[in-house]
Amino acid sequence: MTLYHYTTSEHYQQIMKDWKMYPSGGFIPQVDCTYGEGWYMTDLGPNTCRAYTVAYCWGNITRDLFQKVQYSLEFEVAAGCFSLGRNHVYLVPETQWDGNFFNRINVNYVGAQQITRCQSWECFDCTKVMEAMRMVLA
Numbered sequence: 001m002t003l004y005h006y007t008t009s010e011h012y013q014q015i016m017k018d019w020k021m022y023p024s025g026g027f028i029p030q031v032d033c034t035y036g037e038g039w040y041m042t043d044l045g046p047n048t049c050r051a052y053t054v055a056y057c058w059g060n061i062t063r064d065l066f067q068k069v070q071y072s073l074e075f076e077v078a079a080g081c082f083s084l085g086r087n088h089v090y091l092v093p094e095t096q097w098d099g100n101f102f103n104r105i106n107v108n109y110v111g112a113q114q115i116t117r118c119q120s121w122e123c124f125d126c127t128k129v130m131e132a133m134r135m136v137l138a
Contacts, residue, residue, distance in 0.1 A: 002110075003041035003082070003090055005073045006053065012071035012112065019101040021073075023094055035085035038093040039107075046072040046113055055132035056088040074110040081106040 005021065015021050025037030033040075044053045054065045081096040092107060101109040 001077050001079065003043060003075050003077050004045055005039060005041045005075065006057065006069045007071050007073065008067050009070045015073070021099040023099060035083070035091045036093060038091050039097065039099065041075065041090045041092060042088045043090070044088050046115055049132070050115065051132045055135070061132065069115055071112055071114055073112045076108040076110055078106045
């Protein structure tokens with residue numbers, strides 16, 4: 001299954017330097033590791049409206065959360081190596097992968113891309129923000 005991990009520019013640079021991702025865990029359990037420690041990914045690709053991605057992945061929309069959608073990393077994840085936390089949010093637990101891009105047993109790194117702004121960039125002025133929040137809260 002194709003899954004994406006979104007991150008900030010700063011974390012993207014560190015990931016590319018180390019060729020390794022570190023798992024979410026313990027920071028702020030309600031936000032960073034709601035479904036357990038591991039790597040959080042989504043099936044929402046980089047062409048998805050950023051407001052939808054933020055709303056589904058973090059269950060809220062704030063200006064700070066938009067910073068977490070600056071880069072997407074694409075992975076092919078083997079069946080049975082992830083669990084569905086909620087709509088569009090998947091967890092790859094530490095028992096299935098160590099975060100190393102060269103360990104291609106269950107998770108294969110495909111590529112990354114910078115997320116560009118949509119045509120109606122100021123997302124908080126966009127009607128899609130409220131629409132995304134209604135979908136998440138429904």
